[in-house]
Amino acid sequence: MPVYRYKALDVRGDLLEGQMEAASExxxxxxxxxxxxxxxEASLSNGDAVMPSLRNFLGEKPxxxxxxxxxxxQLAALLGAGQPLDRALSILTDLPxxxxxxxxxxxxxxxxxxxxxxxxALERQHGVFxxxxxxxxxxxxxxxxxxxxxxxxxxxxxxxxxxxxxxxNALIYPVILIFVVGGALAxxxxxxxxxxxxxYESLDVALPWFTQGVLALGHFxxxxxxxLLAVIGIxxxxxxxxxxxxxxxxxxxxxxxxxxxxxxxxxxLETARLARTLGTLLRNxxxxxxxxxxxxxxxxxxxxxxxxxxxxEDVKNGLxxxxxxxxxxxxxxxxxxxxxxxxxxxxxDTMLLKxxxxxxxxxxxxxxxxxxxxxxxxxxxxxxxxxxVILSVLVxxxxxxxxxx
Numbered sequence: 001m002p003v004y005r006y007k008a009l010d011v012r013g014d015l016l017e018g019q020m021e022a023a024s025e026x027x028x029x030x031x032x033x034x035x036x037x038x039x040x041e042a043s044l045s046n047g048d049a050v051m052p053s054l055r056n057f058l059g060e061k062p063x064x065x066x067x068x069x070x071x072x073x074q075l076a077a078l079l080g081a082g083q084p085l086d087r088a089l090s091i092l093t094d095l096p097x098x099x100x101x102x103x104x105x106x107x108x109x110x111x112x113x114x115x116x117x118x119x120x121a122l123e124r125q126h127g128v129f130x131x132x133x134x135x136x137x138x139x140x141x142x143x144x145x146x147x148x149x150x151x152x153x154x155x156x157x158x159x160x161x162x163x164x165x166x167x168x169n170a171l172i173y174p175v176i177l178i179f180v181v182g183g184a185l186a187x188x189x190x191x192x193x194x195x196x197x198x199x200y201e202s203l204d205v206a207l208p209w210f211t212q213g214v215l216a217l218g219h220f221x222x223x224x225x226x227x228l229l230a231v232i233g234i235x236x237x238x239x240x241x242x243x244x245x246x247x248x249x250x251x252x253x254x255x256x257x258x259x260x261x262x263x264x265x266x267x268x269l270e271t272a273r274l275a276r277t278l279g280t281l282l283r284n285x286x287x288x289x290x291x292x293x294x295x296x297x298x299x300x301x302x303x304x305x306x307x308x309x310x311x312x313e314d315v316k317n318g319l320x321x322x323x324x325x326x327x328x329x330x331x332x333x334x335x336x337x338x339x340x341x342x343x344x345x346x347x348x349d350t351m352l353l354k355x356x357x358x359x360x361x362x363x364x365x366x367x368x369x370x371x372x373x374x375x376x377x378x379x380x381x382x383x384x385x386x387x388x389v390i391l392s393v394l395v396x397x398x399x400x401x402x403x404x405x
Contacts, residue, residue, distance in 0.1 A: 003127040004028045008037040021127035027296075062100035062128050065161045069154055071096070071105070076150035085146075086113045104128055117141055132277065132294050139284040149284050156280045163272065163360055170367045174378055181382040188389050190225060193218030196393040205396050214392040246302070253302040257330065265366050270304050271335050272359035279352030289316055304330060321348070335359065 006028050008016045016037060022028045028042040063071065071092060078088035089109035096102050104125055111121035119138035122129040133153065140149030197215040200207060207215070221228065242248045257263040277298050281291035292312040299305050307328040314324035322340035325331045335355050342351025 004042050006032065006042045008032045019126045021131065022297075030293075062098065062104045064098075065157070065164070067096060067098065067101060068133075069157045069161060071101070072150055072154040072157060076147050076154055079150065080147035085118060118146070131297055132281070135281065135286055135290070135294055136284055139281075139286050143285050152280060152284060156276060159276060159356075159360075160273065163269070163363070166364055167269070167367065170371055174371065174375055177375065177378055177382070181386070185382070185386055185389065186221065188386065189214070189218040190221040193389065193393055194222050196397070200396055203400065205400055207396050208392075210388075211392045211396055214389055250302040250306060253304075257301065257303055261366075261370060265363060265370070266301055267304075267330065267332060268359045268363040268366065270299050270301050271331055272356045272363060273298050274304075274308070275335065275339075275352045275359065276356035279349045279356060282349040282352065288321065307331070332359070 003019050003021050005019055006017070020028050020031065022031065074092055074095070075088055078091060079085065083091070086109060089105060089112060093102055093106045093109060096105070108118070108121045108125065111124060112118055117138075119134050119141055122137055123134045136149055136153045137146075140146035143149065193215060197219065200215075242252075256266060274295050277295045278288075278291050281294060282288065286294070289312060292308060292315060296305050296308050296312075299308065307330055310328060311321070311324040314327065315321060319327075320340070320343050322336050322343055325339065326333075326336045338351050338355045338358075339348065342348035345351075
Protein backbone atom coordinates (compact mmCIF):
# COMPACT_ATOMS: atom_id res chain seq x y z
CA MET A 1 0.00 0.00 0.00
CA PRO A 2 1.40 3.46 -0.91
CA VAL A 3 2.63 5.94 1.69
CA TYR A 4 1.31 9.52 1.53
CA ARG A 5 2.84 12.70 2.90
CA TYR A 6 0.23 14.98 4.43
CA LYS A 7 -0.22 18.41 5.94
CA ALA A 8 -3.10 19.20 8.29
CA LEU A 9 -4.23 21.72 10.88
CA ASP A 10 -4.95 20.59 14.44
CA VAL A 11 -7.63 22.04 16.73
CA ARG A 12 -5.29 24.89 17.75
CA GLY A 13 -4.56 25.78 14.13
CA ASP A 14 -0.98 24.44 14.20
CA LEU A 15 0.36 22.85 11.03
CA LEU A 16 1.06 19.13 11.27
CA GLU A 17 3.18 17.18 8.79
CA GLY A 18 3.67 13.45 8.55
CA GLN A 19 3.31 10.26 6.55
CA MET A 20 0.49 7.75 6.43
CA GLU A 21 -0.11 4.41 4.73
CA ALA A 22 -3.41 4.56 2.84
CA ALA A 23 -5.13 3.36 -0.33
CA SER A 24 -5.81 6.87 -1.68
CA GLU A 25 -5.66 10.59 -0.90
CA UNK A 26 -9.35 10.47 0.03
CA UNK A 27 -8.63 7.89 2.73
CA UNK A 28 -5.81 10.07 4.11
CA UNK A 29 -8.22 13.00 4.37
CA UNK A 30 -10.91 10.86 6.01
CA UNK A 31 -8.52 9.48 8.61
CA UNK A 32 -7.17 12.94 9.43
CA UNK A 33 -10.73 14.19 9.91
CA UNK A 34 -11.44 11.24 12.23
CA UNK A 35 -8.49 12.42 14.36
CA UNK A 36 -9.99 15.92 14.55
CA UNK A 37 -7.59 17.52 12.06
CA UNK A 38 -8.31 19.63 8.98
CA UNK A 39 -6.60 18.13 5.88
CA UNK A 40 -4.56 20.63 3.88
CA GLU A 41 -2.54 18.53 1.45
CA ALA A 42 -1.85 14.85 0.70
CA SER A 43 0.50 13.44 -1.93
CA LEU A 44 2.50 10.29 -2.59
CA SER A 45 5.86 10.25 -0.87
CA ASN A 46 8.95 10.19 -3.10
CA GLY A 47 9.49 6.47 -2.65
CA ASP A 48 5.97 5.71 -3.86
CA ALA A 49 5.54 8.38 -6.51
CA VAL A 50 7.07 6.39 -9.37
CA MET A 51 5.79 2.87 -8.90
CA PRO A 52 4.67 1.55 -5.49
CA SER A 53 4.89 -2.08 -6.56
CA LEU A 54 8.52 -1.63 -7.58
CA ARG A 55 9.54 -1.28 -3.94
CA ASN A 56 8.04 -4.67 -3.15
CA PHE A 57 9.61 -6.21 -6.29
CA LEU A 58 13.06 -4.98 -5.26
CA GLY A 59 12.60 -6.33 -1.75
CA GLU A 60 12.64 -2.97 0.03
CA LYS A 61 10.04 -3.99 2.62
CA PRO A 62 11.68 -4.43 6.04
CA UNK A 63 9.49 -7.43 6.90
CA UNK A 64 8.45 -10.29 4.67
CA UNK A 65 5.10 -11.92 5.41
CA UNK A 66 6.75 -14.73 7.37
CA UNK A 67 9.16 -12.30 9.04
CA UNK A 68 6.31 -10.23 10.45
CA UNK A 69 4.53 -13.37 11.65
CA UNK A 70 7.65 -14.60 13.45
CA UNK A 71 8.24 -11.19 15.06
CA UNK A 72 4.64 -11.04 16.30
CA UNK A 73 4.71 -14.61 17.63
CA GLN A 74 8.02 -14.07 19.42
CA LEU A 75 6.89 -10.79 20.95
CA ALA A 76 3.66 -12.43 22.17
CA ALA A 77 5.64 -15.33 23.68
CA LEU A 78 8.09 -13.04 25.50
CA LEU A 79 5.32 -10.83 26.90
CA GLY A 80 3.37 -13.93 27.92
CA ALA A 81 6.45 -15.12 29.81
CA GLY A 82 6.41 -11.94 31.88
CA GLN A 83 9.12 -9.96 30.09
CA PRO A 84 8.65 -6.15 30.07
CA LEU A 85 7.84 -4.72 26.64
CA ASP A 86 11.12 -2.85 26.19
CA ARG A 87 13.11 -5.91 27.28
CA ALA A 88 11.18 -8.15 24.87
CA LEU A 89 11.81 -5.74 21.98
CA SER A 90 15.48 -5.51 22.92
CA ILE A 91 15.78 -9.31 22.77
CA LEU A 92 14.10 -9.39 19.34
CA THR A 93 16.31 -6.64 17.90
CA ASP A 94 19.19 -9.00 17.09
CA LEU A 95 17.14 -11.95 15.81
CA PRO A 96 16.18 -10.99 12.21
CA UNK A 97 18.70 -11.60 9.42
CA UNK A 98 17.42 -8.51 7.60
CA UNK A 99 19.29 -5.33 8.60
CA UNK A 100 16.19 -3.21 7.92
CA UNK A 101 14.11 -5.39 10.23
CA UNK A 102 16.67 -5.04 13.03
CA UNK A 103 16.73 -1.28 12.56
CA UNK A 104 12.93 -1.03 12.66
CA UNK A 105 12.64 -3.15 15.82
CA UNK A 106 15.45 -1.18 17.45
CA UNK A 107 13.69 2.09 16.64
CA UNK A 108 10.42 0.80 18.11
CA UNK A 109 12.32 -0.33 21.22
CA UNK A 110 13.91 3.11 21.68
CA UNK A 111 10.55 4.86 21.31
CA UNK A 112 8.88 2.52 23.82
CA UNK A 113 11.72 3.06 26.31
CA UNK A 114 10.93 6.77 26.12
CA UNK A 115 7.48 6.09 27.55
CA UNK A 116 5.51 5.95 24.29
CA UNK A 117 2.87 3.21 23.86
CA UNK A 118 3.70 0.38 21.45
CA UNK A 119 0.88 1.27 19.05
CA UNK A 120 2.23 4.79 18.56
CA ALA A 121 5.78 3.48 18.18
CA LEU A 122 4.58 1.12 15.45
CA GLU A 123 2.61 3.89 13.74
CA ARG A 124 5.74 6.07 13.57
CA GLN A 125 7.45 3.53 11.31
CA HIS A 126 5.86 5.15 8.23
CA GLY A 127 3.78 2.33 6.81
CA VAL A 128 5.92 -0.62 7.87
CA PHE A 129 3.11 -1.87 10.12
CA UNK A 130 -0.38 -1.83 8.64
CA UNK A 131 -3.26 0.09 10.12
CA UNK A 132 -4.78 -3.22 11.23
CA UNK A 133 -1.56 -4.15 13.04
CA UNK A 134 -1.43 -0.80 14.85
CA UNK A 135 -5.12 -0.98 15.78
CA UNK A 136 -4.72 -4.48 17.22
CA UNK A 137 -1.76 -3.29 19.30
CA UNK A 138 -3.85 -0.37 20.55
CA UNK A 139 -6.70 -2.76 21.42
CA UNK A 140 -4.25 -4.90 23.41
CA UNK A 141 -3.07 -1.83 25.31
CA UNK A 142 -6.65 -0.74 26.10
CA UNK A 143 -7.72 -4.21 27.24
CA UNK A 144 -4.54 -4.97 29.16
CA UNK A 145 -4.12 -8.28 27.32
CA UNK A 146 -1.27 -7.55 24.94
CA UNK A 147 0.16 -11.13 24.80
CA UNK A 148 -3.23 -12.64 23.86
CA UNK A 149 -3.93 -9.87 21.35
CA UNK A 150 -0.54 -10.27 19.67
CA UNK A 151 -1.01 -14.04 19.48
CA UNK A 152 -4.39 -13.55 17.81
CA UNK A 153 -2.78 -11.09 15.43
CA UNK A 154 -0.05 -13.61 14.64
CA UNK A 155 -2.68 -16.29 14.01
CA UNK A 156 -4.53 -13.90 11.70
CA UNK A 157 -1.38 -13.03 9.76
CA UNK A 158 -0.39 -16.69 9.53
CA UNK A 159 -3.80 -17.72 8.21
CA UNK A 160 -3.70 -14.97 5.60
CA UNK A 161 -0.20 -16.07 4.61
CA UNK A 162 -1.37 -19.67 4.20
CA UNK A 163 -4.24 -18.65 1.92
CA UNK A 164 -1.97 -16.35 -0.07
CA UNK A 165 0.64 -19.11 -0.44
CA UNK A 166 -2.01 -21.54 -1.68
CA UNK A 167 -3.10 -19.12 -4.39
CA UNK A 168 0.48 -18.35 -5.45
CA ASN A 169 1.53 -22.02 -5.45
CA ALA A 170 -1.52 -22.89 -7.51
CA LEU A 171 -0.52 -20.32 -10.15
CA ILE A 172 3.18 -21.21 -10.31
CA TYR A 173 2.85 -24.26 -12.58
CA PRO A 174 0.55 -22.66 -15.20
CA VAL A 175 2.77 -19.55 -15.34
CA ILE A 176 5.96 -21.61 -15.71
CA LEU A 177 4.26 -23.73 -18.37
CA ILE A 178 3.23 -20.66 -20.36
CA PHE A 179 6.72 -19.11 -20.15
CA VAL A 180 8.55 -22.32 -21.11
CA VAL A 181 6.29 -23.16 -24.03
CA GLY A 182 6.14 -19.51 -25.05
CA GLY A 183 9.95 -19.38 -25.04
CA ALA A 184 10.13 -22.53 -27.16
CA LEU A 185 7.61 -21.05 -29.58
CA ALA A 186 9.57 -17.80 -29.81
CA UNK A 187 12.75 -19.79 -30.54
CA UNK A 188 11.00 -21.76 -33.28
CA UNK A 189 9.54 -18.67 -34.91
CA UNK A 190 12.55 -16.40 -34.45
CA UNK A 191 15.39 -18.82 -35.31
CA UNK A 192 14.31 -22.20 -36.70
CA UNK A 193 11.56 -21.04 -39.06
CA UNK A 194 13.77 -18.43 -40.84
CA UNK A 195 16.30 -21.21 -41.56
CA UNK A 196 13.65 -23.17 -43.42
CA UNK A 197 12.54 -19.99 -45.17
CA UNK A 198 16.04 -19.39 -46.54
CA UNK A 199 16.25 -23.00 -47.72
CA TYR A 200 12.89 -22.88 -49.50
CA GLU A 201 13.83 -19.58 -51.13
CA SER A 202 17.09 -21.03 -52.47
CA LEU A 203 15.20 -24.03 -53.89
CA ASP A 204 12.47 -21.81 -55.35
CA VAL A 205 9.74 -23.96 -53.77
CA ALA A 206 6.09 -22.93 -54.10
CA LEU A 207 4.76 -22.49 -50.56
CA PRO A 208 1.16 -22.85 -49.34
CA TRP A 209 -0.46 -19.77 -47.80
CA PHE A 210 -0.24 -20.98 -44.20
CA THR A 211 3.50 -21.69 -44.57
CA GLN A 212 4.01 -18.21 -46.04
CA GLY A 213 2.20 -16.74 -43.04
CA VAL A 214 4.33 -18.63 -40.51
CA LEU A 215 7.54 -17.72 -42.36
CA ALA A 216 6.52 -14.05 -42.45
CA LEU A 217 5.82 -14.14 -38.71
CA GLY A 218 9.17 -15.82 -38.07
CA HIS A 219 11.07 -13.23 -40.13
CA PHE A 220 9.25 -10.42 -38.31
CA UNK A 221 10.16 -11.81 -34.88
CA UNK A 222 13.76 -12.45 -35.94
CA UNK A 223 14.21 -8.96 -37.41
CA UNK A 224 12.17 -6.91 -34.93
CA UNK A 225 12.55 -8.75 -31.61
CA UNK A 226 13.83 -5.59 -29.91
CA UNK A 227 10.71 -3.74 -31.03
CA LEU A 228 8.54 -6.49 -29.55
CA LEU A 229 10.43 -6.23 -26.25
CA ALA A 230 9.92 -2.46 -26.28
CA VAL A 231 6.19 -2.90 -26.89
CA ILE A 232 5.99 -5.39 -24.01
CA GLY A 233 7.85 -2.97 -21.73
CA ILE A 234 5.61 -0.06 -22.71
CA UNK A 235 2.59 -2.29 -22.19
CA UNK A 236 3.74 -3.16 -18.67
CA UNK A 237 4.21 0.52 -17.83
CA UNK A 238 0.77 1.31 -19.27
CA UNK A 239 -0.86 -1.47 -17.25
CA UNK A 240 0.89 -0.26 -14.09
CA UNK A 241 -0.35 3.30 -14.66
CA UNK A 242 -3.89 2.15 -15.38
CA UNK A 243 -3.78 -0.06 -12.28
CA UNK A 244 -3.20 3.08 -10.22
CA UNK A 245 -6.10 4.86 -11.96
CA UNK A 246 -8.93 4.57 -9.44
CA UNK A 247 -11.76 4.86 -11.99
CA UNK A 248 -10.22 2.33 -14.40
CA UNK A 249 -9.44 -0.11 -11.62
CA UNK A 250 -13.01 0.10 -10.34
CA UNK A 251 -14.38 -0.65 -13.83
CA UNK A 252 -11.92 -3.49 -14.40
CA UNK A 253 -12.54 -5.07 -10.99
CA UNK A 254 -16.30 -4.82 -11.56
CA UNK A 255 -15.84 -6.63 -14.88
CA UNK A 256 -13.80 -9.35 -13.14
CA UNK A 257 -16.61 -9.95 -10.65
CA UNK A 258 -19.05 -10.54 -13.53
CA UNK A 259 -16.98 -13.44 -14.88
CA UNK A 260 -18.63 -16.70 -13.93
CA UNK A 261 -15.81 -18.76 -12.39
CA UNK A 262 -13.17 -16.11 -11.75
CA UNK A 263 -15.70 -13.70 -10.25
CA UNK A 264 -16.99 -16.31 -7.81
CA UNK A 265 -13.45 -17.22 -6.77
CA UNK A 266 -12.52 -13.56 -6.19
CA UNK A 267 -15.67 -12.93 -4.13
CA UNK A 268 -15.02 -16.03 -2.00
CA LEU A 269 -11.39 -15.08 -1.35
CA GLU A 270 -12.27 -11.47 -0.53
CA THR A 271 -15.19 -12.54 1.68
CA ALA A 272 -12.89 -14.87 3.63
CA ARG A 273 -10.33 -12.10 4.06
CA LEU A 274 -12.98 -9.58 5.14
CA ALA A 275 -14.64 -11.97 7.58
CA ARG A 276 -11.35 -13.00 9.20
CA THR A 277 -10.25 -9.37 9.55
CA LEU A 278 -13.56 -8.22 11.04
CA GLY A 279 -13.77 -11.23 13.34
CA THR A 280 -10.24 -10.73 14.63
CA LEU A 281 -10.74 -7.01 15.24
CA LEU A 282 -14.13 -7.43 16.93
CA ARG A 283 -12.79 -10.21 19.17
CA ASN A 284 -10.16 -7.77 20.41
CA UNK A 285 -12.65 -5.05 21.25
CA UNK A 286 -12.36 -2.83 18.17
CA UNK A 287 -15.71 -1.10 17.41
CA UNK A 288 -17.54 -2.35 14.31
CA UNK A 289 -17.32 0.93 12.40
CA UNK A 290 -13.58 1.20 12.97
CA UNK A 291 -13.17 -2.46 12.02
CA UNK A 292 -15.05 -1.88 8.75
CA UNK A 293 -12.84 1.09 7.85
CA UNK A 294 -9.70 -0.91 8.57
CA UNK A 295 -11.02 -3.90 6.63
CA UNK A 296 -11.23 -1.83 3.46
CA UNK A 297 -7.43 -1.85 3.40
CA UNK A 298 -7.19 -5.65 3.28
CA UNK A 299 -9.44 -6.08 0.22
CA UNK A 300 -7.80 -5.99 -3.20
CA UNK A 301 -10.90 -5.68 -5.41
CA UNK A 302 -11.81 -2.00 -5.85
CA UNK A 303 -15.49 -2.74 -6.51
CA UNK A 304 -15.82 -4.63 -3.22
CA UNK A 305 -13.88 -1.88 -1.42
CA UNK A 306 -16.48 0.64 -2.65
CA UNK A 307 -19.27 -1.67 -1.51
CA UNK A 308 -17.68 -1.94 1.92
CA UNK A 309 -17.62 1.85 2.14
CA UNK A 310 -21.40 1.84 1.57
CA UNK A 311 -21.75 -0.91 4.18
CA UNK A 312 -19.91 1.26 6.72
CA GLU A 313 -22.27 4.17 5.99
CA ASP A 314 -25.34 1.94 6.42
CA VAL A 315 -24.01 0.57 9.72
CA LYS A 316 -23.28 4.12 10.85
CA ASN A 317 -26.93 4.97 10.12
CA GLY A 318 -28.16 2.13 12.32
CA LEU A 319 -28.45 -0.84 9.97
CA UNK A 320 -27.09 -4.21 11.04
CA UNK A 321 -23.96 -5.61 9.39
CA UNK A 322 -25.85 -8.46 7.72
CA UNK A 323 -28.49 -6.11 6.32
CA UNK A 324 -25.85 -3.68 5.07
CA UNK A 325 -23.85 -6.43 3.34
CA UNK A 326 -27.03 -7.90 1.84
CA UNK A 327 -27.90 -4.60 0.18
CA UNK A 328 -24.85 -4.71 -2.06
CA UNK A 329 -25.78 -8.09 -3.63
CA UNK A 330 -22.10 -8.92 -4.22
CA UNK A 331 -21.24 -10.70 -0.99
CA UNK A 332 -22.41 -14.35 -0.80
CA UNK A 333 -25.79 -15.04 0.78
CA UNK A 334 -24.28 -17.73 3.00
CA UNK A 335 -21.87 -15.19 4.50
CA UNK A 336 -24.70 -12.71 5.09
CA UNK A 337 -26.83 -15.39 6.75
CA UNK A 338 -23.98 -16.52 9.02
CA UNK A 339 -23.36 -12.91 10.03
CA UNK A 340 -27.07 -12.44 10.73
CA UNK A 341 -27.04 -15.49 13.01
CA UNK A 342 -24.00 -14.06 14.79
CA UNK A 343 -25.71 -10.71 15.32
CA UNK A 344 -28.87 -12.34 16.66
CA UNK A 345 -26.97 -14.64 19.04
CA UNK A 346 -24.39 -12.08 20.16
CA UNK A 347 -21.52 -14.12 18.72
CA UNK A 348 -20.70 -11.99 15.69
CA ASP A 349 -16.93 -12.35 15.99
CA THR A 350 -17.17 -16.15 16.25
CA MET A 351 -19.50 -16.45 13.25
CA LEU A 352 -17.27 -14.16 11.19
CA LEU A 353 -14.26 -16.39 11.87
CA LYS A 354 -16.31 -19.49 11.03
CA UNK A 355 -17.45 -17.85 7.79
CA UNK A 356 -13.83 -17.03 6.97
CA UNK A 357 -12.75 -20.65 7.43
CA UNK A 358 -15.69 -21.87 5.34
CA UNK A 359 -14.96 -19.57 2.41
CA UNK A 360 -11.22 -20.23 2.59
CA UNK A 361 -11.91 -23.95 2.27
CA UNK A 362 -14.35 -23.38 -0.58
CA UNK A 363 -11.83 -21.16 -2.37
CA UNK A 364 -9.15 -23.85 -2.08
CA UNK A 365 -11.50 -26.41 -3.64
CA UNK A 366 -12.37 -23.99 -6.46
CA UNK A 367 -8.70 -23.29 -7.18
CA UNK A 368 -7.92 -27.01 -7.33
CA UNK A 369 -10.81 -27.64 -9.71
CA UNK A 370 -9.92 -24.65 -11.87
CA UNK A 371 -6.33 -25.79 -12.19
CA UNK A 372 -7.41 -29.35 -12.93
CA UNK A 373 -9.14 -27.98 -16.03
CA UNK A 374 -6.80 -25.08 -16.82
CA UNK A 375 -3.43 -26.87 -16.93
CA UNK A 376 -4.47 -29.52 -19.49
CA UNK A 377 -6.20 -26.83 -21.55
CA UNK A 378 -3.08 -24.65 -21.61
CA UNK A 379 -0.92 -27.66 -22.46
CA UNK A 380 -3.24 -28.69 -25.30
CA UNK A 381 -3.47 -25.20 -26.80
CA UNK A 382 0.30 -24.64 -26.64
CA UNK A 383 0.98 -28.07 -28.13
CA UNK A 384 -1.43 -27.38 -30.99
CA UNK A 385 0.22 -24.02 -31.73
CA UNK A 386 3.70 -25.57 -31.81
CA UNK A 387 2.39 -28.46 -33.93
CA UNK A 388 0.89 -26.02 -36.44
CA VAL A 389 4.19 -24.11 -36.69
CA ILE A 390 6.22 -27.29 -37.18
CA LEU A 391 3.82 -28.78 -39.73
CA SER A 392 3.60 -25.54 -41.67
CA VAL A 393 7.37 -25.56 -42.31
CA LEU A 394 7.64 -29.32 -42.85
CA VAL A 395 4.75 -29.75 -45.31
CA UNK A 396 6.62 -28.04 -48.20
CA UNK A 397 9.67 -30.20 -47.41
CA UNK A 398 7.49 -33.30 -47.56
CA UNK A 399 5.99 -32.19 -50.88
CA UNK A 400 9.45 -31.45 -52.25
CA UNK A 401 10.70 -34.91 -51.23
CA UNK A 402 7.72 -36.59 -52.90
CA UNK A 403 8.20 -34.61 -56.12
CA UNK A 404 11.87 -35.59 -56.27
CA UNK A 405 11.02 -39.24 -55.57
